[in-house]
Amino acid sequence: MGPTREQFIQYAPAALAVAAAAAGPWSAIAAGAAGAGAWAISVSAPALRSLIACGITATGCGIAAHQVLASGMNPLFALGLAVPAGAAALAHHRNLAGELLPALPATTTAAAGAGQSSQAQVITAYWMEFISGPTQTEGRKLIQAGAVLAHLGLDVGDEHMSFTGIITLPQGQQVRVKPADIASVYGIPASQVEMGDPKHYAPNALPVTVHLRKAPEQPQIAAGIPTTVEELWAAHVAIPDGAMPGTALTLTRYDGPLDWEGIATRERKAIGAVNLQDLAGNLDLSSIQIALAPTDKPSQMGVRVMKEHALMHGTMLSDVVDELAMDSRGYVRLGTYIDANAALVPLAQPGSGARHLYLVGGSRSGKSGILEQILLSAHKSRIAVILASPQAGTIAGAGLAAHCGDGLDEAMGALRLAYAVMLDREARYRTPRFPFTDPLIEFILDEAHMLLLASSQYHLEAKAIVEQLTRRSLKRGIGVVLATQTPLAEDLGNSTVIRSQLLIGGGAVFLRCAKGQGSLVGTNAVEGAEGIDLSMIPPQWPGQYAKIADRDMSGLDTEAAARPEDGTFGLGYLLTPGSQAVQFRSLHLDVAPVSLAGSLPPVAVEDCEAWRHREAIMRTPMVDQRGKNLIGSLADLLTKAEQGPPSAAQQGQPAGPQQAQAHPASSAGSAGGDARELLKPRILELLRSGSSPMTAETIARKLGTSVKHVRPRLSELKGRDEVINENTLWRAA
Known part of the structure; x- marks a missing residue:
């Protein structure tokens, strides 16, 4: 095999210098031939200029040597002319060697290692100057002091150059040098730096490969196989x-x-x-x-x-404390979207009332942190909070609520109280008027499945109340924040009403769930979040590993603080009405939310009948044993609260003879049309004397008759414009 193109360019000047001494003036032809050959094989411009200059120098020396020998002078003079020709050849050799390295910064202060080639010396010098040290440049900060590059190896070819090595630190330390750091030092793209996976190597010794110059790829790909992203x-x-x-x-x-x-x-x-x-x-x-x-x-x-997730390092709560209060549109900041924009959710809508929020997240997913953040946002926005937490002691910011039901029975009492406040506002605000003179209220129900599951003792009552709250509370200035551990229908009492009203009335936050319980397809489908499986969100970021080397092995390290990249807490999807679920991450609680609340006291619920009688209301069941006939008016609720909760025997007893005698209209109603006609004046009298609207069931119960007899009479009275129906509540015109 003949010499390679690289060898021809490198050694042609030396051969030319020797030939010039013998050929004399004919060496000019050899110089021209060398230049033409270099041009033909596409030598770079710097190498071509160096080759021509070397050829001219060698030619001149050869002509002078020939004349010296021809004139009969001392041959030593002719031999001395070979020195400039050799110097030119050596200069060309160094120029060509320098071209193999990429363009590196102009200055360096690191000393070259003994026994290394000139290329290896430059690589080592820059590594010591900018990455490992020791450095002599004042004011420059090393990337990681002591992270030396050991076992350096070079791979130099015609069109490529790379080096390999092992980043080594003393035992007990961890390599923190990133591919982007190495790329910035050598002025190359980060994609040309390859580092070993820390899971397969010791933390203090990671292999690295740096491609200073990559040869153009010429893949042999079969026709029809996609290669680019497009x-x-x-x-x-x-x-x-x-x-x-x-x-x-x-x-x-x-x-x-x-x-x-x-x-x-x-x-x-x-x-x-x-x-x-x-x-x-x-x-x-x-x-x-x-x-x-x-x-x-x-x-x-x-x-x-994304190769590395954009939200790995999180957004600190203390950094955006000014964005936690509600703005003029009713939005507060809940976290950060994948595109680095603020993730906003509405707590209210000026002119229309409050907003709901549906929160899903399993254990260690960041759900409690979001609830604490909502408590803080409501506090800073001067919104009253009624908190129901069936699992006692799980919400650290419970002190910011106007009322907190901590525990299963107390949480059910808080749910009854929220419903009673809504009934009170419906009685006082016959038509919605904005802005309210009363404060906005946020009712937060954590671990809602503990009340709504079919196995719960409060299942029927809780389901009926939550359905009515999500349907009717927004225009009365009461928003519902409902949190469960899974998006399964069972966690919402198998009620499609609750989920649909929550999603329509505000939005949803979906965090990581347990395997097999996080799918949003099938019966758990949510419009805008199709195909999302919350169990696919990992508990740790891909590529992370246990950082044992950072621990103090002499004892328990009590000063180590959790960092956002230590886990995927708060990572999930935020869904607002009419849009696609977008990946986001809630704020990282680097400080306790309560510490940012200031000295302001919690916002109190307005002084009203429901609030004044809250102790009795929270102990009063609002449905019968079958879960039917939910109390629909404040007057009925207060009446039942004064009577106290009935016994199970009283709830299950059928109506006896004395009850039939006490309500003759009941027997008359079953006798015929004439007796039923007598219900109309009694209905009108009851509605006109009452202080609040009533449901048809309440009217039937007060008159001692069946609701199937009351509804037709109400329709007839409505046709004569004597009564008005507002959201299934009847009142006199």
Whole structure:
């Protein structure tokens, strides 16, 4: 085999210098031939200029040597002319060697290691100057002092150059040098730095490979196999069976196949809801690596793929304390979206009342932290809070609430109190008037499944009350924050009303759930969150490992503070009405929320009948044993509260003869149409004398007759404009 192109360029000047001494003037032809050959094999401009200069120098020396020998002078003079020719050849050799290294910073103060080549000396010098030290540059901060580069090896080829080594630290320390740090020192993209996985190596010794110059890739790929992100998208995502059929991807940022952003566009058609699990399967990624960002156009959807999650380091609560109070639109900050924008949720809507919030999250998912943050936001916004916590002692900020029901029975009492306050406001505010003279109220029900599950002793009553609260409380200035551990229908008492009203009336926060309990498909489907499986959110960030080397092994390290990247607390999806669920992370509680509350006392509920009789109301069941006939007016509730809770025997007894005699209208109502006609004046008298509207069931109970006889009479009276029906509550016109 002949010499390579690199060897020809490197050693041609030396051969030219020797040939010039013998060829004399004919060496000019050799110099021209060398220059033409260098041009033909596409030598870079600096190497070509160096080669021509070397050839001219060697030619001149050769002509002079030939004339000296021809004139009969001492041959030593001719031999002396070979020195400039050799110096030119050596200069060309150094110029060519320097071209193999990439453009590095102009100055360095590190000393080269003994016995290393010139290229290895430069690499080692820059590593010591900017990464490991010792440094002599004043004011410069090392990336990690002592992180030396051991076992340095070079790989130099025609069109590539790279080096390998092991980043080594003393025992007990951990390598903190990142690929981006090395890339910034050597002036190359971060994608050209490869580091070993810490899970497979000792924490104080990580291998590293740095490609200072990568050869152009010329892959041998079979026809029809997708290679770029756009081709992969078109082949798997945009097909009819894909997650986003009929779309085309336009990249806006690309830093590798696992780190890019783009816009998916569907021509003249809305993209609609996207199944995140299907999209992750199409792209061969995990769902946590993908984030969707809806745009103003329904035909476009932002897509982001992440190698390292953008929310790993979190947003500190103390850094955004000014954003916790409600703004003029009724929004407060709950966390940070994947695109670094503030994640806002409404606690109220000026002119329309309050807002609901549905919160789902299993153990150690960050659910309690969000509830504490909502308590703080309500406190700073001067919103009264009624807190129900069936699992006692789980909410650290309970002192910010106007009333706290801590424990199962007390939580049920707080639920009854919230319902009574709503009935009180319905009686005082016959038509919604804004702004309220009374404060907004946030009713927070944590671990709601403990009251709503079919196995709970309070299942029927709690389900009936929560359904009415979520339906009727918003326009009375009462919002409901309901928290459960899973999105399963069983946790909401198998009530579709509760979930739909919560989602329509505000929004939802979905955090990590237990395996098999976090799917939002099938019976648990939520519009805008199709395909999300909350159990796929890992408890720790991908690539993290136990940082045992950071611990003080001489004893328990009590000063170590938890950092946001230690776990995925608060990571999930935020869903607002009419939009797609977007990945976000709640604020990291670097300080106790109560410490930011200031000296202001908790906001109290207004002085009203329900609040004054709260002790009796909280002990009064509001439904019968069958879970029917929920009390619909404040007057009936106060009457029942004064009588005290009936015994089980009284609740189960059928009406006896004395009861039939006490209410002759009941027997008359069953006798015929004439007797039923007598109900109309009695209904009118009852409604006109009453202080608040009543349901048809309440009217039937007060008159001692069946509700099936009362409803037709109410309809007839309404047709004559003698009574008015407002949200199933009847009152005199």
